[in-house]
Amino acid sequence: MSRDRLGAIASHIAFGAGLAGVAIGALAGDLGRLADIGAGLAIGATPFVILARVRRSTRITEADKEALRREGYRLALDHAARGLLKPPPLHGGREGVPAASGATVHRLRLVDREESQRRA
Incomplete structure (x- = not known):
């Protein structure tokens, strides 16, 4: 597995975990800190997710x-x-x-x- 592929996987996992943290924190009501951390993680992973998607779409076989x-x-x-x-x-x-x-x-x-x- 290439380094680019591992980076794409890691960025997607971090983004998903951040969104899950926001959802759990918002639904539980008393876990505001978890929602804040999840939002930060999702926002921080967004550029890397976009970069992985652009690289994948421009790849040529x-x-x-x-x-x-x-x-x-x-x-x-x-x-x-x-x-x-x-x-x-x-x-x-x-x-x-x-x-x-x-x-x-x-x-x-x-x-x-x-x-x-x-x-x-």
Whole structure:
């Protein structure tokens, strides 16, 4: 179990215990001190509960990461095939030849459909 998960569990338990203290103190009538302590505990645990919920909602799984990577690669290939990508800027002395320190251009070779289906 990770440290984040343990922190989330502890903050939720502290918040629940604080609310229980408030409820018991309010219902019993003569346990005002317990209600005060419970309120303080619940209020103190609230930021940690919120933090745990935000972290949980923004967590991304490995499968999601892989799906996003594949979609980005597919979009890049689609843009390259449609000619939407600009060539790297020219910094060299000659026209039409990028400088060695400029952007790296990876050459893509064409693959026929049968070979691409065998690879997939």
